[in-house]
Amino acid sequence: MDSPTVTTLAAELHRRAVEKFGTERADTLRPDLLQLARELDAINAYDIGFEDEP
């Protein structure tokens, strides 16, 4: 069961995908969008300071 932040992020990614590629393509990508949301959530949750440059 995914956390609410992952679910929200997946919905936002789907919205962006519809905007960029159309509904049909966005729906095809839905399982990948969920996986992407999980990974972006892990990136966002990691504690990092301002001193850490890319």
Added chain:
Amino acid sequence: MNLEALTLVVAAGKIRDGALSPVDYIQALFARVDAIEPRVQAWTTIDREAVLAEARQMELEARRKQFRGPLHGVPVGVKDIFYTKNLRTTMGTTAFADFVPTYDASVVKKLKNAGALIMGKCVTTVLVFLDPGPTRNPWNTEHTPGGSSSGSAAAVGARMCPVSIGSQTVGSVGRPGAYNGVVSIMPTQSRVNMAGAFPLAWSLDHVGIFSRSVADIDVMLECLSETPMPSHPRRMDNHKIRLGIVKDFFLDKADTETRGKIDELGGKLANSGFQVASVSLPAIFDLHPAILRTLVRSEAASTHEQLLRAKSNAYGPKLRDLVQLGELIDASTYLRARRIRRHYQRNMVRLFEHFDVLVTPGAPGPAPAGTATGDPVMQAPWTLADFPTMTLPLALATNGLPLGVQLTSAPLHEGLLLEVAKGIEEVIGFTAKPNL
């Protein structure tokens, strides 16, 4: 003399001694290509007339004892993403089917300066990602050679050339290295310049080398290195070498046979005097797939966004998915992933306070049947860390396909890595070859 079986070091020595003609050598390799290329399909382009003309010139020079460099007259295959002046470079896609570069990639320039004979261009997967090309595994053509450096690894494994150039963004050198029973290296990114190669993800793209011995890799890396390699004592004393076998994650991802072979190797290495112990990974290791995939997706989107729209039919489905997912990631998340990568690298490099070289499987198992190029899971953590990594052939699996072992050192410690690899190569004593 069985010319197709010569290693780079042996062939270069014979050419220098006048015992081997560069023309005879390349003609023997062309005969090998004629015999097995229809089954292996490792090459996209070989301009035989141009290669033979260059070999004749090199032979004249060799007779006069004029040598261009350590690779004088040695044929080298080059992955079809590295630009080669006046020689077609397709990136594995119809979109570039007729593209002929007007200059050489940095690596190709260095190879030519060292005297290498550029034999031809080796098959890459479509635009360097997971959609496979036509190449088959020389050990069993029902199986994948891995990718994306499919043709480079298969050509060396099939004895069509002694050495070749590939590239790795996630696992595109180590995985095909293991699957094709050859030696491979992915050096630290700054060690060898990627300029003039078609990118997948700039911050992760690395040049790679394939050969059939560690000594050959040593010579090639000396020729390609941007900076002098720090010297390490030749024939190092095994007792001074601390080897760490990484069981967490890596052995969990390997099949039973591969796990057994790695355990067996650990025992043999300890009996040969190496200090062998188990390694524990830092907590941030678990985040490596998320960091890596965020970087690859974002950077691939930046490379391909416009090309995908202009020539969408040239794309395979996996690359299309990758690019479109990358287009959805915002800049701040991409930069956050880059910052976390620095944390990852700083944490991972501490492993080398206790070990000189880390030992893991080269792949989860032998090359899978079919066309999918296999799982890069064994390489991804090291590519993200930018730690130099080699694979050596370890043993044959029960199905007759090779299994590989992977060795990793701290960044820019390729000299140490190579010397340790030579010792491990001796302990393994792998001599099998594909029956083509």
